[in-house]
Amino acid sequence: MKKIFLIIVLITPLFLRMINSSNPSLLVQVEENDVSKREKNINWEYVKDKLFEGKINRTHTDAKKFLGPILIALNNPTEKDILAVKSILEDLKEVIPHKTVSLFSSFTKYNFSEFTKDKTLRDIQIEGYSYSEIVASVLKINFETNEYRNKKGANTDTKSLYFSFKKDTKIADRKKHIQYELLRTLCFIKTDNNSFLNITYPTEAIFNDPTYTILDKEFTDIDNFLIQKLYADNFENQFSNYMYKTYPWRYANLFVNKKIAFLKVYVLIGLMGLLVFILAFTLFNTKKTKYLDYMLPVTVVFFGLLNLQGIYSYFINIQLPSYTLKTNIIITLYVLASALIVSFLLYIIEQKIINKIIGFTYQFVMKLVITFIALQLPLLLGYFLIGNINKILLLYTPLFFVLLTLTLGRGLLIYLNYFSESLVLQKDIELNKLKALNAKNELKSLHAHINPHFLYNALNSIAGLMHESTSKAEDMIVSLSDLFRYSINRKEKQMSTIADEVTMVENYLKIENIRFEERLQFTINADAEILNKDIPMYILQPLIENAIKHGISDMKTAGNIHLDIIPENQNIKIIVSDNGVDFPEDMYSGYGLQSVYDLLRLSYGDQASLNWTNTPRKSISILIPSAV
Numbered sequence: 001m002k003k004i005f006l007i008i009v010l011i012t013p014l015f016l017r018m019i020n021s022s023n024p025s026l027l028v029q030v031e032e033n034d035v036s037k038r039e040k041n042i043n044w045e046y047v048k049d050k051l052f053e054g055k056i057n058r059t060h061t062d063a064k065k066f067l068g069p070i071l072i073a074l075n076n077p078t079e080k081d082i083l084a085v086k087s088i089l090e091d092l093k094e095v096i097p098h099k100t101v102s103l104f105s106s107f108t109k110y111n112f113s114e115f116t117k118d119k120t121l122r123d124i125q126i127e128g129y130s131y132s133e134i135v136a137s138v139l140k141i142n143f144e145t146n147e148y149r150n151k152k153g154a155n156t157d158t159k160s161l162y163f164s165f166k167k168d169t170k171i172a173d174r175k176k177h178i179q180y181e182l183l184r185t186l187c188f189i190k191t192d193n194n195s196f197l198n199i200t201y202p203t204e205a206i207f208n209d210p211t212y213t214i215l216d217k218e219f220t221d222i223d224n225f226l227i228q229k230l231y232a233d234n235f236e237n238q239f240s241n242y243m244y245k246t247y248p249w250r251y252a253n254l255f256v257n258k259k260i261a262f263l264k265v266y267v268l269i270g271l272m273g274l275l276v277f278i279l280a281f282t283l284f285n286t287k288k289t290k291y292l293d294y295m296l297p298v299t300v301v302f303f304g305l306l307n308l309q310g311i312y313s314y315f316i317n318i319q320l321p322s323y324t325l326k327t328n329i330i331i332t333l334y335v336l337a338s339a340l341i342v343s344f345l346l347y348i349i350e351q352k353i354i355n356k357i358i359g360f361t362y363q364f365v366m367k368l369v370i371t372f373i374a375l376q377l378p379l380l381l382g383y384f385l386i387g388n389i390n391k392i393l394l395l396y397t398p399l400f401f402v403l404l405t406l407t408l409g410r411g412l413l414i415y416l417n418y419f420s421e422s423l424v425l426q427k428d429i430e431l432n433k434l435k436a437l438n439a440k441n442e443l444k445s446l447h448a449h450i451n452p453h454f455l456y457n458a459l460n461s462i463a464g465l466m467h468e469s470t471s472k473a474e475d476m477i478v479s480l481s482d483l484f485r486y487s488i489n490r491k492e493k494q495m496s497t498i499a500d501e502v503t504m505v506e507n508y509l510k511i512e513n514i515r516f517e518e519r520l521q522f523t524i525n526a527d528a529e530i531l532n533k534d535i536p537m538y539i540l541q542p543l544i545e546n547a548i549k550h551g552i553s554d555m556k557t558a559g560n561i562h563l564d565i566i567p568e569n570q571n572i573k574i575i576v577s578d579n580g581v582d583f584p585e586d587m588y589s590g591y592g593l594q595s596v597y598d599l600l601r602l603s604y605g606d607q608a609s610l611n612w613t614n615t616p617r618k619s620i621s622i623l624i625p626s627a628v
Helices: 002-022 027-032 042-052 079-095 104-108 112-117 131-136 171-186 221-230 235-246 249-256 258-283 291-316 325-352 360-386 389-468 470-489 498-519 541-552 591-604
Strands: 070-075 101-103 138-143 151-155 160-164 495-497 520-526 534-536 559-568 571-578 609-613 619-625
Touching (some): 042 221, 079 138, 079 171, 235 249, 258 291, 258 389, 498 520, 591 609
Parallel strands (some): 138 160, 520 559
16 A cells, blocks of 8 residues: 555656646636636626735735724825815715725824824724724825926825826816825725736726726726725625635635635645655665665655645646646656755765764764755755756745655654664563573473483382392492482583583493393493583483383393484584384374473574484484584
């Protein structure tokens, strides 16, 4: 499932670009001109076009601008100017009757400069409006007296208008100029038009961009609608309802809740980026000791970032990108080259430098720093290729938090891997301790079983000799005492030298020889070079005991037992052979041979071997590694 997801991540960006290349279009055109969409209201389209300039990069809805009254402060007006402004305000009162629309002096009984300078008026309230609301609602109109200039203009940043009319300018013409600038300023409409709409508005409308003189403008019904809705108490709800009814959510949300839409897209991109990053680095070798273990995840991450950039464009940009086949190939090769370079640098710096530093904390911090820097390299490389820092910064700004999230995501993975490896190592140590303790207990158990088993057989032999020969019985008791003194002196030990084990076997055979007399013949051949080598305690005696008990004990003729201990390459080979009854098929059914097998398993694991044969000579052999 991970691999399928990552393949989709790698293919999707190029696929989307190919689609865009074959059908390049503007988002606003796709959404607004689709005939399958619901029929649009030209008045609301006019509001959307003029207030938002047909695009999504402007916010007009500062609610505080619409809370107070609409007050006009005049500076140095003539009688004609006053009459023109009063006529405009009367018209405006009819459009928005619920709003207070007035000259500042008529509303407050003060001129604007006196009102703002008098500190005693700071606590004043007029018709329910506070001092700050009154001051914030003022639009200043300045008139110059130079009759040789005919100046009209606005400063929307300070809400100030400037006019200079000739003395013979008619009141109607003054009204046209003042009304045009006044209404556009009150509605925060700029003079440029960036609309992509295929909708034709009345050319004489005040808010429609001029292609002729202002004197040709009229206050039309469509302008009336815009002002009424803008200054309505529930403008945001009305505009939102229209947009969501008429357009898809993705498009409408950018106009109605641009900040929230951006926030959602950023969260979506951040979560998807983190998911791609985690999947990329968990899919491949988490130990990260080879270059391939860096290159593959980094390549997936970089193509994932390319995909995220496509998602960002799809949800945010009003103009969908258009790419030619050549551009697609260049972008793909650029991303691939960036991934190869970044992964190589990460591999060299981390494996050859950082991992040699003692201490996880230092390694962790340095890897985070190196990761964040390495992720910036494609943008730096793009700067050298494009040579335009502004374009790079435009791309970098939305990517900054994504790159930071990816860096922190890798840091989380590094910490979790370290934490899990520490837990696994701790558990392995505890498990090895338990295994060692269990093996030690098993060896003790084997030793405890070997000794009573042999003692039982020896005591039976002594009991039998007591009726035949007390001297022989006495010799056997002395030999048995020497044999057990060997065991007592090596209490808690698991290994013994070959020489000591051979001595134990000789004492054991002396005991058995007293019982069998001439019926038991034995020879021991141990290479002098390996007599000081260590082997498990009690590994020889059960083999000899097994040869006597199951091989020659029932023979009427002499039984011959041979013990050979010789070096073989880097191993030690132990061979016990006799001329007695052949080995049965189920060799491990007896206790003696099973105990030898368990000793080998607990002492050497799978490094030792035990084999037997009946031809050409009956023998059992053990091969164990020679200790250094």
